[in-house]
Amino acid sequence: MSKIHVSTTVNGDAVEFLADPRDTLLDCLRDQLGLTGTKEGCGTGDCGACSVQLDGVLVCSCLVLGAEAEGKTVATVEGLSNGPDLHPLQRKFIEHAALQCGFCTPGILVAANALLTQNPDPTEVEVRYWLAGNLCRCTGYDKIIRAVMDAGAEMRGTH
């Protein structure tokens, strides 16, 4: 099967790759572009470990074909920090011990960033429902929710 040439923008960089028509965006990010921060936990859109933003929309990259990224912009966990300066969410996750194994963390950070972008002051219930598509088996979510709320507060300047 011949491959499809895809030109897209990932974390602000113009990139090109060849995708099998069956390759997911997740496969292409990980295997073609070496961006392994985005994880595969299920491959069926149930766990959220592969969360990325595609043209600003939060998606499971395992449910998007690589070829669909043509001409779009993709934002992954690797683009969350600004050089050595961590995003407030990243800092708060470390400070609150909001990760144990860390495997779900990239997807949760991407999803939480999408939440805070559109709702800078979410309630605990809003955070819990927004992240209901991101499975974490280690933490029981308690410290994750606290870290997201605290990052939101810092970004609003209410600390």
Place this chain on the structure above:
Amino acid sequence: MPKDDLKTAYRLVGTRPNRPDGLDKVTGRARYGADISAPGMLHAAVVRSPHAHARIIRIDASKALALDGVKAVITRADFPTGLTGEDWNLQENTLAGDVALYDGHAVAAVAATSKLLAQDAARLVEVEYEVLPHVIDVDAAMQPDAPVIRAGTADHSVPEGMHPNVVKYIEFGHGDLEAGFAEADLVRAQSYKTEATHQGYIEPHACLGQMGADGKGEMWVCTQGQWYIRRMCSAVLGTEASQLRVTPSEIGGGFGGKTTIFMEPLALALSRKAGGRPVKLVMSRAEVLRATGPTASASMDVKMGMKVDGTITAASVNFRMQGGAFIGSSPVGEALSCALACYTVPAVFHQGYEVLANRPKAAAYRAPGSPMAAFAVESLLDEMCHELGLDPLAVRLKNAAREGAKASYGPTYNRIGLVETLEATMAHANLKVPLGPNQGRGAAAGFWFNHGGETSVSLAIGEDGTVTVSVGTPDVGGSRASLGMMTAETLGIAYESVRVNIVETGALGVNEPTHGSRATFASGLAAVEAAKQAIAQMCARAAAEWGIDAEAVEWLDGAAVPAGPNAGKFPPMSIAEIGAKMGSTGGPISGHHEVTAGGVGASFGAHVVDVEVDPETGRTTVLRYLVVQDAGRAIHPAYVEGQYQGGAVQGIGWALNEEYVYGADGRLQNAVFLDYRIPVASDLPMIDTVIVEVPNPGHPYGVRGVGETGITPPLPALANAIAAATGVRLRSLPMSPPKVLAAIKANARG
């Protein structure tokens, strides 16, 4: 850095520094099992049985091998024969021999130049099966008409006349049971069932293996124990353990499920057959659910006698557990030992049966066996307390095991903290919150032994006085932080001056996995001893330089100092100074400690949950949740809380929702996360925690180990809360909405 416990004189222990691997894990840089590649790498895919029980008549891989880019296909014929015992079990589970024993059992594997090609080729491998009758349920598997899964598996412990699927029998106890029941004012007996659940780690199993024709190999793998991987793969492949070098990746959750092998030998065998090219093998979620983990399912009877004042006079348990089609895989022994471990009961008797069924080979899952046992015992205890009008927590305290008491499973307890745990629970503010309609409160206690095990740790002083610690226990939840803190505390240096590395099998003596809640306990103990060795050497170096006896030097705040005024007057010699000149003062300075760690301290916990049950749907909402547990000493309290919270939520999932659902054909029907539904953020409230600290005398900082106890109380605590909210007692898990609703309706009909 706020200090949680001002009572102690510790500088670092009890504080909450950032974990050293935090930056890598929030930036996506941390490398897990599937995150690396190698030059010339092939990709593998596995052919799995679609039948619960089937004879393999023929495997024809010719169409797969005809595809361009397919480099190897392996079947059981590529593995050595003659293995026995657990090694045979491991080999048989890795790849079926004559008979596929469960839905998802691997029968062949393919390596090809791309992932998609490997998957295509796997579909082209033709397997002809003769479908055999199967059995899934543990009670059904013991019935006289149940299909025999493997005749001759049973060991000598099984009483005459039992079905061949019953492969092991255990009994133990003490005291006069009949007299104990005769002495009771109330004797009750009930039966309980729990369904199998999966560990549910979010990272699927993944490895990258390479092996040449000479039997030398390397493996990168997500595992809780690199030496277990090495030994098991070598046994299954008939190679020598020391020729295989296993490097653990970052691990995306394990909970016991990554203490064994499932598909790792396949990658090595494919590599060997493909001329030594590295082979990457990554499971899909469906493969994880069908063919790895899960825990056992259980059918249990409990009988208990109680006086009107709440004294438990006697108790007996009879448990049946299936752990798949392989002897020794169910945790029935642990379940029996944990069942009554929280209480001092004059007469106890335990009986347990292990039973084969056409299910995947069970693996350890957080406190293996203890949650099921707690569900049965703590549910009955709660029922009897209510029948006698007693406070269930006060009854637990009245009967609580204490230091010096003989445990239900044999040994005598050393210093334990169940009493302190129950007292802290009963004093908590959550218990004073008033409840509304359809709401109920439930409590339960739980236990895990904890574990020491084979441990080897090395520590080296750097040229600048900073310190590297090499440990063999993969970090599943912050142990690099706690190990670094204990090392820095002992050496009197900054936490940031210690780097803890999880090393490969060539770098240390054999280590058991991170299991049994042992990483912070056992690797911590060994790291502290290694640090003390290094301190002794550094004191000797200072003594030599000062021209005084080594005994006249002591270690204080990261420096050698004269021990008292008689030793002479010398300025402190810091670890940095000693490190800088160690080459000319006697050579490198390191510390090393290896031990099969004893001194284990059990960890007890108590949970209290408030629920609301919707009488129209049967759905249970968790309103508030409290975990109280004895940590011994919380080295890094945030990660101790994390273990409590995570364990509780896994238990909540087991109690309310998670189960393996099989069709009449014996196939697993819910092998995706949408249908095998683990708790999500919107299902839960915050999980309140109280860390009780009754230091373990067997550890230099009092550590007990905290990982496992927390999954034990939720099962009965939820059942007790639902009973309080609805008046309906559920004795089988999960207490899913349809089951709760049916029970409510049956109760209303009377």
